[in-house]
Each structure stands twice: as C-alpha cells, then as structure tokens.
Amino acid sequence: MISLRQQINRILIVALLSPVPGLSAESDIRLTDDRGDTLRLSAPAVRPAAISTFGADVALALGRTPVAVTDYGIEGVPDYLASQLVGVAGLGPRHQPNLEVLSSVRPDLVIGIRRYTEKDGDQISTIAPLLALDLITVDDSLRAVSLAGQALGAAEEASEFNQNFLARVQELAELNSNKTEPTVALLTSGSETPFLYYDHFLPTAMLEQLNFDNIGGAPPNPASGIPLGYRISLEALLGFDPDIILLLPTSRQRAFTLNPIWPYLTAVRNDNVYEVPHYWKEGAGPKARELILDDIQRLLLTGTPAESTE
Template identity: 45%
Template sequence: MDHSALAQPANADEPLRDDRGTPIEAMQAERVAAISTFAADTLVALGVSPVGASTFGSEPLPSYLGAPLSHTRSLGQRASTNLELLTELKPELIIGIHRYTEPHARQLEAIAPFYAFDVVSLADSHRAVTGIATALGKRAEGEALNQAFDARLAKLDEAPGGVSAILLAGAGEAPFAYHDHFLSATLLEHLNATNAAGPSPTPEQTIPFGYTISLERLLALNPDVIFLFATGSERAFANNPVWPYLEAVKNGRVYEVGPHWKEGGGPIARRLILDEMAWRLYPEDVARPELPPSIASHPYS
C-alpha cells in the first residue's frame, strides 16, 4: 500500500499558505463562515459552529453535521454564496473552496480574513484541515484529526481485496466517473479495491478529477460494485438497455450514497465514507457502521 497520501509530520514553526498563496495566520475567531460543506465539516470537527455556511445540492445545510449547525444560517449554493447575508453575519474569518470563491475573492476579503483551499485529493484534505486548524489557533488539533484518520486507514490495510468498484455522478445519458486521485476513489485503494475508472491521464493536474463514461465503456470495465452519488433527478443512464447487464446491477451491488460523498474532504465526512465503503465492499468482513438514515447508503433499483 502506498501511503504517500497520508499526513506527514509537520514542523509546527513552518509557515502555511492556503491554495491562493495567502499566508495563514492564527487568530481567535469565534464567528467563522464556511463557503462549502467541507469547510463547515472541518470547523465542526474542530469544535466551531459556523455562523453561516454554503453548500451544494438540495440541502440548505449539510444535515449529516447535525446539532452543531442548529444556529447556522444557510448562505445558499457554494458557487453563488449570498454575500449580502454573509456581510450581515459579521464573520471574523471566512473559509471556502478556492475554485468556487475566486471570482469574488476580493469581496470576501473586504468582509473578513479569507482562506481558500481546493480539496479534491486525500492529500488536499490533510493539508486543508491543518490549514484551517492553524487559522483558528488549533494546529495541533487539526494534525491530530489527520493522524486519527490515518490510523483508521492503517487498520483497514488488510481488507480482503479482490473487488472492483466505480463512483458515478450525474443523471444524464452518460454518468461521470471519478479518477483515482479524487478523495472518495482514493479510499478504494486503501481498502485494497480497484477503482475501475482508473487514474487521471494528467496526473500532474488535480482537475479534471473524472470523465464522462458511456454505458458501453462501463460494461467493458464491469465493476463489482457501483456507488451512485445522490441526485435530485431520475438517472437516464439507468434506463439504458446496457444497464441490466452490468455485474453490479445483476448482483444487487449498486448503492446510492449520501451527499457527503461528493465533498468528503472534511474530517467527519471522510471517516463516514471510509467506514461505509468498507462495509459495502466487504459486508461479510466489516461491520455495518451506524449512520443517520438520512445519509446512509441504500441499494439502488
């Protein structure tokens, strides 16, 4: 198993920067806004309830984070954050995803100190968790969260293996499949499973993190397990005549997973994904994790 994506010990005196190149300075911020589910997740894991949070999909706030968001205001979609409401909330710090916030970065900086991270890979997740924790004056806590996750990965290194899987998103005629470096797909490798979608043809670039795949190509790959990311629309590709011939479909091993799988870089989401993925890949060897019914995976039919 290649552990290059795992957290590496960091020099506590080493200066950190976000993915915009902005040096991260520790501060005592009680009012923090999160532009992304990932940022809200990381804040909650560090014991901070965000005053406002942007998300994606149909949920106004990520439900899997539960009670810590009971007083959090929804700022709308991560790519179109309600800046007027954000200003009214008077945050002392703003954390976001780089690619969604870059168009209005200056507006955000005018509201409060702002740090942004692009969280696609597991290494990105480790780096961003440490960065956010550092901004909150909690660097040691952030590194401890990363180390705890790595310890869990290490325990699963002896998973049985011999299974292939693919992660699919979208609802059109052809779904979107995720490359190896996308965080949820990376976890397959750590569970000794093969990601049927394979590696990126441009490994030096984080984006694109996947590709549109035809049903004919999917049949050629024929993974044992298919994980479908949640969508609010009927999946047209599941009505394709090829679909019933897939081994995963024939064997009842197609699972619709919760929305946290799509933006799983936070400490809470990545642990939930890992434990549920392990159980679905190896149901005879791994215990079923306890998850709220609203986010638990279920067989797709």
C-alpha cells in the same frame, strides 16, 4: 510499485511531520492556502464562515460553530451536519454564495473551496481573511484540516484527527489485504451518460488504498486535480464491468439506469449497486471522511447486508 504502507507513511510524513506555517514571532497566525496566498490572523478565528461543507465540518469537529454556511441548493446542508447548524445563517449554494449575508454576520475567517471562490476571492477577502482550499485529494484533506486547525487555534486536535484517520485507513487496508481487488465505479449525474471519477478524487483514492480497483483510472492532470473525472457511455462501462457501483446523490432520476445495457452490468446483476450520501461529494472534512470509511467498512468490507438502490 509503492506499497500501501509506504503510501500511508509518505502522506503522514508530508502532512504531519513537515514544518508548517504557524505562529510568527509576533504571535500572529500566518498560513499559506492553496492559492499560494498568505493569510495573517492576529488571533485564532472564533467566527468562521464556510463556503464549503468542509468549512462547516472542520469547524464543528473542532468545537467552533460557524456563523454562516453554504448548502447544496434545493438539497440543503448535508444531513450529517444539519442538526448542528440549526439557526446558522445560510449563504446559498457554494458556487454562488450570498456575500451580503456573509458580510452581515461579520466572520473573522472564511473557509472556502478554491475553485468556487476564485471569481469572488478579492471581494470575500475584504470581508474576512479567506482560506481557499482545493479539497480534492487525500493530501488536500490532510493539509486542509491542518491549516484550518491552526487558523482556529486547535492545531493539536487537527493533527490528531489526521493521525487517527490515517491509522484507520491502514487498519482497514490490512483487514482487506488478503482478498482479491474488486473493481469499483463511483458514478454521478442524472443524465443518460454517467460521470465517472478518477483515482485521485478523495473517496476513490480511499477505495484504492483499501485494495479496491477504481475503474476510473489516473487523472490526465494530476498536478491540477481538475477534471475530477469524465463522462462514460454505458457501452464503455460494460466494457469495464465493475464488480461494485457506488452512486452519488442526484436530484433527478438517473437516466443512465434506464439504458437497456444497465441490467447486464455485473454489479447490477449481483445487487452490488449502492447509493452513498452527500458527504461522498465533499468528503475532505474530518467528520465526512470518517463517515465514508464507515460506509466502506459496512457495505464492502464486512459483508453487512445493505439495501441495493437500483
């Protein structure tokens, strides 16, 4: 079995030491995104737009304010970015961005989630070069930060973000290395049946690297990354009986928490059920993934009291 240190070293080598596309002989920036398409920029982008929280996150982390951003519908932009996006044009929800508004703000780069931009990719590309990214796994995050850094003319800063992130993951893993591996479930949905995430989803992958055991298990299609998880009945959830339950935000009451089985779960009985913020949903950005690590350290590693939500 590959050790955690070997996993971290492998990711570091792939993401940071392997040759990556960059400046051509003519000083054009050439990048290959997760569609396999090649983008050509004559100069670093200075007016990026974001069809993703990631795009806004990475742009702001690198000191570039985006000209337009998508949101989570009625829930708006994530709180951790909101104060830095005052006055920035809104594109609406990420799955249905307003392309008229996008065109009107004249971006010179669009950073988008691949699965949400596939249907409009050709039209978006007529407005500005589209950097379409998967943004599902830790590897996706490392690659995406590197690519965005190159596109924004901040490759060294982006590389430093990745190195610091990996170093912190390893530090926290060592902090938790002598403990038993508690089981954990990351759930979402407002319906009667919760949605449980597989091991490859970025937050659950981070938990696995930090010596927690995600009950979601391995994905059936690791190459594609989709689906992200599956629906699980409360009876099946009780069969796994995780030590810790983490709940992603939802705009509706979580009907599954009203199921008579819910109070019998170990995590519920021991007050180890926590609601985590929106950035857990799309945590690939350099700011978001650090905040996820902050939450894991505060809630699960140091024993700091936290408010149980259910």
